[in-house]
Amino acid sequence: MAAPRTKQQTLAWLRTLTGELSTATLKRLEDTLPWYRDMPPGRRSAVGLVAQAGITSFISWFEDPKSIPWIAADVFGAAPRELLRSVSLQQTLQLIRVTVEIVEQRVKNDDESLREAILLYSREIAFAAADVYARAAEARGLWDARLEALVVDSILTGEYDSELPSRIAALGWNGHGEVSVLVGTAPKMLDVDMLRRTARHLDADVLIGVQGSRLVIVIGRVEQEVDETTPPVEQRPFLEIAGQLEPGFGSGHLVLGHTVASLLEAARSAKAALAGFAVARAWRNAPRPALADDLLPERAFAGDPLARSTLINRIYRPLHDHSTELLTTLWCYLDNGRSLEATARELFVHPNTVRYRLKRISEVIGYDATGAREALILQAALIVGAIAGSPKSRS
Template structure:
């Protein structure tokens, strides 16, 4: 090695040592200036709770200290015939992969909830602020240090992206498992105590009533695409796959501020818009319930309807679970039996006019007005009036064939129930 080369190397080593000494002496000043700039330029940072602001401050200080360690570990630029390319500190030897140890140094002490509450975009804004402060106030007079800091900040940006990517992947897998657990609990009516916290963890934000839907599927559907399409239709969605069935929990998503829906929310409209994700089998919509916490009632009705709908050959798609109450009752669904008695039998029993007797006579006569009038010794117009009143009271019209089947099933179940009381 020539004396000139040795002298040059010694000079650069001396300069680097002085630079490192200066960096270490102003590291606290760097951190203070950075936090002040964050407060001045990033409104979302100023609005954070004190604990999270403090956590971000620790991350910024870790980043500055990590840069100093990184700069110390780089050694001098190698010249031919020199030995200065060897590691100059234990840091370089112990951290051969820059991105990995930069991520560990900066983000390793950050609370996990900080990564969830501060987005990647906001993190990159933080990095940009740190870069601008350090460049303006601490590296402007040293081209080598300025270049080194730009290189380091690039590594930080890649490290941040890697940290967030891994967190997103892990959270996505966790969310999928939690969502499947929630849907399974809703379907089976289990774990009611844990349901509120689990639903909240999934970010459920809905308004209005909730419906469960069970639809036929073949294979594994594209659930991400299904969720995106449901959001476009204005629906909040929980989804789970149960063998050949897709279980959905649907509600209207919260309105964004200043945005009005182009049409009133309708579960039937949403389900119709998702038809491409279902197979050719039945689709049954459970009755609405006030909140997701009562969704198991809707899910159980939808599940019973899904099983029994084969008994109604001309059933529409989608089918309301309450439209297959007779088939559900015949299949042994206790909820359908109770629903028929409460909604069709008891309201007629409570009427002062003999609506129940009129309905029974009308159905037993083969839905003949004249036959009913003769059996009751009344005018046919009286029968017509009472039939209209029945439709008003219970919501099913005895003159319609399908409604007549529902009402006749209700009369049978009501009579059986009376004999056992």
């Protein structure tokens, strides 16, 4: 019976097997792992380097077991960084298993201590693989957070560059079509994952950014896949989505900007939401969330040029162009404290005529002058329209 080999003899024997084990490992990968076969040649070569490094690393570790933390890290240092994005952790563990099986089969008739060393080393390599992928995921998360903050900042400032579309794509933005921006107070403990889960549940995607004490969320709808057997689902209004996201904000006002056609136009919605958020305290019973367009009077009084132009272009000018009679009726109605009788007396008409004209005003511009809040918006539109020197407003 042959005498047991010494450790130095075993090491020398293992070094002679390095090439043989590497070749056998690559062949086994080819035969048993479809994802490896389907890889481009460059990535297959990188995977092969990892397998070979694992075998060489085992021999080095067997010589000095105290080197576990360093040797294990060197195995994955042989692969290019982009390999982590193309090979999953599950696939990496399959690679480790195949490599260990090849080594075990070759030394199965050797002494027990060598087989135990292989088992211990394979465990350390598996933990090292998990650590590498965890660190990569953490780094990716930090990078994504910085990139997302940069995109949101670009939207808020309206300073776009040619790289913005690629940055948005890198974040995996799934929004399609219209977009709206929601602005509120940042909570003490921001739960980004909760906000994203809520958005996904509502068939929406979000970009989240914190600007000082403000929390800004850019909301986009996710395009739903429908077929002949599935009826199309009606899109949720942005106000409904904002209402579901509301618990993720801190206390204070919450303002939703108007809807724009695409993410690249989101700066307009953001400007409206920020302007509304700045003056929302002036609306004593402001809902949460409130529409930025419902804060047009306060925004205009605070000097927001977008609010003034919106009041003129959406209310004052369409009403004047449609009928100066309706515009005059609205002036009188608001000046007389929304009294039908007082308005009728001033205009020398019947109160029912005033009612009819108010109904026509609502049909033309979409605002009901008989409501207190909408009356304020209309009053502000008349004031800024007259100040702007728009067409003559009174007969």
